[in-house]
Amino acid sequence: MRGDFLSGGYKQQPGSGGNSIRKDGKRVAGKQKFAPPGSGGSDPVMKPRDLDFIPEMVGGNEKQPAGAHIHDRARTGTIVGKPTTLVDANAKVTGQAWYGDDVRLPNEIIGRIVRSPHHYAKVVSIDTSKAEKLPGVLAIATGEDAPNSFGVLPVTKDEHAMAVEKVRHVGDLVACVAAIDEATAREAAALIDVEYEVLDSIHDMRKGLEDVDEPIHWRGKYHVGTTNVQKRVFQEFGDRSMIEDPNAMYHGKWKFMGVNHGFTEPHAVVAHWDSNGRLQLYTPQQVPHYAHRALATVLDVPMHQVNVIRTFVGGGFGGKSDPFPHEMCAAILARKAGRPVRITFDREEVFWVNRGRHPSHIEVQMYADEEARISGFDIDALIDGGGFASFGHVTSYYNGVLATAPYELGSFHYTGARVWTNKPASGAMRGHGAVNTRCAVEVGLDDMAEQLQVDPIDLRLANLLPPHSRTISGFRITSNGMRQALQKVREGSDWDNKFRKLPLGKGIGIGCGFFISGSGLPIHWDPNKFPHATVHLQIDMDGGVTVHTGAADIGQGSTTAVAQVVAEVLALPIEMIHVRSHESDTSPVDLGSYSSRVTFMNANAAIRAALEIKEKLLNAAWDTLGYHPDTLVLNDRRIYYKHDPAIGMSYLEALHKAQEDKGALISSGAYRSPPMGGVHKGAAAGLAPAYSFSAYVAEVEVDVETGMIKCTDVWAAHDCGKALNPLAVEGQIIGSCHMGLGQVLTEQMVYGRTGHLQNPNLLEYKIPSVHEMPNVTPIIIESCDPEGPFGAKEAGEGPLLPILPAVVNAVYDAIGIRINDLPLTPDKVWAAIAKKMKVDGIEDPSSLPVPRLDFSELQSKLAKRAANHEIRDKRRQTTEDTHAYVNGVLFGFDPNVPLEEQVDGWKSADKPEPEQLAELGLAGKAWLKDEQRHMGGEN
């Protein structure tokens, strides 16, 4: 025998192995009856257990500052936590990855969409006769062909495949054609005559709050007056009297432009009705399941007659998560023509579909008391939904409720409204709903720190909610790495030597982020407790593991993550794990890639499924080896007795034993969020089984002569619970920085005076190029979430949030000017500089005053409080301290008694009191109108 028992050194002998036949002929460890396919690899020796990747609680060397985790025993040191190449990377680097437009079916024809040239109009008539006569045209469809409405949220099904009665924005779908080639299809589209009756269109979201003759949609008895308000939200928690007599106060009116996802792959779809009359639909979808539901509704076929095949997705970021009208169009055309139809978008059409971040007017008022505690947030967010609801119902909540952490608040007041306007629809985009408000709030904190003369990082550190606590709105926080994130970026950036000390034109700023990791309730509310994610495993005699999952890999690496966790549990090389996630026919339902839910939910389900298989293997080994599974170790394709590794059998032998009389091993694992949250209206919005936290420091250079901003360095700390694949997590952090930086510096959808979108192309819609990218230092914080798979939380969306405020704050540090109007294009910055020079009577921009900081006596108090909280947090994180903690303890309240009983003014409201109506902000005006049902109207 060679090598160390516990650390491998076992020769692998595939095929029949002479001396390994036992005399009794029963136990055949080491002997194979047939040469297993795929055997004979170049690594014939069992790898030693990688103790560095096995948690210390179960005998390894991996540090666990946050304590043990329920999945510790499932760790085998195989692959979790190691930088892992994406399992589909080879397809991507060889050009074999098949995206939407790469699906080429025999006999395919090309579809084109006829789009509205008007902002808002009634469709009077559509004359297709000329197009029909064009040789090569094979099918034409209009709204009449698909009268059923759909929408991603069941409460707001306001879309149709093509206009049924009205078009609601330029680019809205009116009709579609399919022809033998693209040129013919384009020509036919131009030949379709549509007669419109133009209506008065609305472009300014503030106008959406007013009563009009012809609202863009009609919600029947729930319609708010005759306005264009799609959704209004009111939420109030805590004690409003705390904000009286503030020690510091911030009031900011913010304007955010609309932003597009800018994924590189334009939408594309291929539809094909197969010989059995089933629809095969190929589409780059983030959420194939909702597309599946919508297709069945619109096409009037049962869901089981539709197979949605997710192609590779060339970037999603939320922009490919709605069911799309063009997917319906392709299916309708294919049904009519009896041939496969492919529709691929121009870049311009991508902008017409949009679903990007909402243009918003956000007003924030924030208050701090004499102890520099945050006594209140008042947020008012009016968001521009464009022509359709999309995810807007949720966005309206997220704009407020996702600001209730990571800080402890004395009170929280939010009014939000989403209005329809005649623009391409806004929807979900990376950091859904949380980004803009977060920017305003974090800049507000910076401003209050300045008034209080304290360091903004210390102000934050002294006001954080601890791990295992509850926010003011009732969200359950579990793991929380906010404090470490702040400390790490402070250290990494050399903050203490730079903040308020850099010369004019150079600045440094901080920003934090907080985001959901999966949404607590599925969009399609279901009384039957249907799981959010389901994973099936199947292992046949060859030993390869097939994973069936509906999780959509959109480039973030979810397929890799699920392969990793299965490989980890079963101690197999990742090459032996084959993920099949493309087809709804073979994949169990997964709710899709949105809300940063995939890794959290899908990997949890996969771990469950893999543990079931592991149990079967260990039982088979028990049968053969005679050792109880608790004493058996799984490592690199081998199962052996803990105390004598010579006693063992190969994975394949155990597998074959387990398959006796049964054949392929199969198992199923599922995940559903635990019940949680409050009971108020909207309590479910923002609920998540875990939350991610992040803190960034950005350094910028501002050219005071031109207003040009360059972000040079970013220190980006993100708490993702546990980095299953650090390579991918770092990629997500840097990528998020890139996208957020675009929004804060250059990106905007510009609507001209007449309401036309002026830059629907990548030339004028400015996405940062490689030259605009700062040096990003990604810092991964691992707080080990108790419910996450191996402790993991999301890393795809949260890291976008802090970059915006960090840059805005850094610009203030550089030139002493706060600009509340994103993006910070040079013209705006220069205008602000020029204004300041005029007001202050400064001749030369190079003599602009820069802010400096003289600490007040509060600073040392805060530092002390932060130090105490650090001890508190450590104890709570490692669950040494399991006492309840709710928002309000910082203000001296008892977490065990309902706050309403302790404080007179403490309340939780979801509707404004009549006397409040007069003081509501811009979006709050939506509450001045009654719903139709309360107006005595009939519908």
Next chain:
Amino acid sequence: MVGEEHVSMVPAAPSKIWAADVNGQPKEVLVNSNAILLDVLRDKVGCLGVKRGCDMGTCGCCTVMIDGEPRLSCLTMAQDAEGCDITTVEGLADGAHLAPIQKCFADHGGSQCGFCTPGFLVASQALLNENSNPSNQEIACAIEGNLCRCTGYQQIIESIQAAAAIHRGESELPAPASDAHPDPNPSGPDEPTMPPGHAR
């Protein structure tokens, strides 16, 4: 037929044979004389690895090498590339062996969703052919015409630097992360000796 007032938007262009070497293979296909190289490569030659992100020269997804020069195929008339040596992403690998640049993009996170990847690979291979010791600034200039929405470019630059090191012979093509064809059947060195009474 369509009514008289109809004037076709797309005047039919005469078809002709277009010939070029694509990835080392001579290709001859029938194309319209006004065809765009990107369309010819994707639809006629079958190089679906060449991607269309914008069709107007702003994203770089369609980058191919024409006689060694990186070019945007969406802005190139097919006839201008007639008779040239064209290399697409499909032509970078040597059979089943990935080129260093491909392997490095895979292993260093240079590719997330992968849609921009073919363009980046071709552009950076063209750079490495000229200069196997590029500075980060030189790399940035070589890929400035390529847009990536996922990676934030940082890991792309790292990938290209890693590939450059291989080109210079300073490092080896990284060994596969784990065995490509792992043996599913590891067994003990000799017959496991089982303590008596343990067989069930």
